[in-house]
Amino acid sequence: MTVAVIISALYQRIASRRAVDKYPSPGVMVDVGGYRLHFNCVGKGDTTIILEAGGGTFSLSWALVQTAAAKAAGVRVCSYDRAGLGWSDPRPGPYSVVEEIEALHRGLVKLGIDKNLVLVGHSYGGFLMSLYAGRYTKDVIGMVLVDPNSAFFFDQHPAVIKKVQRQGRLLRIAAPIGVVRWIAAKEMQTTLRLARDNDARKLIDLSLTTKHLSSTAKMLLAFPGTLDAVRVSGALPDVPLTIITRGKAEKAFPWGDGEKENAWRKGQKEIVHAAPQGKLIVATESGHMVPFDQPELIVDAITHVIKTAGNRSR
Numbered sequence: 001m002t003v004a005v006i007i008s009a010l011y012q013r014i015a016s017r018r019a020v021d022k023y024p025s026p027g028v029m030v031d032v033g034g035y036r037l038h039f040n041c042v043g044k045g046d047t048t049i050i051l052e053a054g055g056g057t058f059s060l061s062w063a064l065v066q067t068a069a070a071k072a073a074g075v076r077v078c079s080y081d082r083a084g085l086g087w088s089d090p091r092p093g094p095y096s097v098v099e100e101i102e103a104l105h106r107g108l109v110k111l112g113i114d115k116n117l118v119l120v121g122h123s124y125g126g127f128l129m130s131l132y133a134g135r136y137t138k139d140v141i142g143m144v145l146v147d148p149n150s151a152f153f154f155d156q157h158p159a160v161i162k163k164v165q166r167q168g169r170l171l172r173i174a175a176p177i178g179v180v181r182w183i184a185a186k187e188m189q190t191t192l193r194l195a196r197d198n199d200a201r202k203l204i205d206l207s208l209t210t211k212h213l214s215s216t217a218k219m220l221l222a223f224p225g226t227l228d229a230v231r232v233s234g235a236l237p238d239v240p241l242t243i244i245t246r247g248k249a250e251k252a253f254p255w256g257d258g259e260k261e262n263a264w265r266k267g268q269k270e271i272v273h274a275a276p277q278g279k280l281i282v283a284t285e286s287g288h289m290v291p292f293d294q295p296e297l298i299v300d301a302i303t304h305v306i307k308t309a310g311n312r313s314r
Contacts (some may be wrong), residue, residue, distance in 0.1 A: 012178030043070030054123030058086030064295035084215025095222035142174035142305035150267030168220030173211035248283035
């Protein structure tokens, strides 16, 4: 057993290094205060769409949305990797969701694209985009949240929070010894569906690096603090907001039975009802991974939000 663990850990280290060397970053690395975040922007214009990936994923999860949205809306669209994920550097110290959004803001300021923002967040990314909008309200002109997390759901099912942390503890141990690579690689090939094989392979390989997995573990372990930040963040800004909720039930997410599935959807409805300009769309052909199942629905929602924001500003 000990020999097998040593061999697996060695292979994990080699495979992680190989992935970094094989796939150079497509965007730019921006220093945000002692570490760098990776930003990848396409298109141009006065309005910028910010794509925030779900927990444990990174910029490539938007591969089917980013270029299509830039073309359809005629604006700049930027995806990026949070600290330690994808191509971004890890951030020293404990995880902080506030530092996540502050680092994003510092990066956008350096790039000169921190105004006229449309914030798009998937799953856990919905928390981040909501927090960003609450802190930098004047910079935000619209939002699209894709099957987002909600504080309501976790308040209704606090046992899930402990399960998230348990996953974080297991991942922290498993990440450097290659266990996740052997267990999850095949499942990821079906879950992270991308049209272009190279993007799919790239997404999987970079998601299985020790750096990426260890950073994800830190995020999961800090989940109670993230929820506390969301609970006290206040109301969303008075801008056009579209929430896309999944149409198909998920057995694995959110840890799923019928009661949890209903609470998940109700939490999203609560966000819409509390938003001055909220709108709910059902992705009838999607489970939780709407960016892979129905990317065109997200592109349409982004285009609609931009058009609505533009009309209201006149």
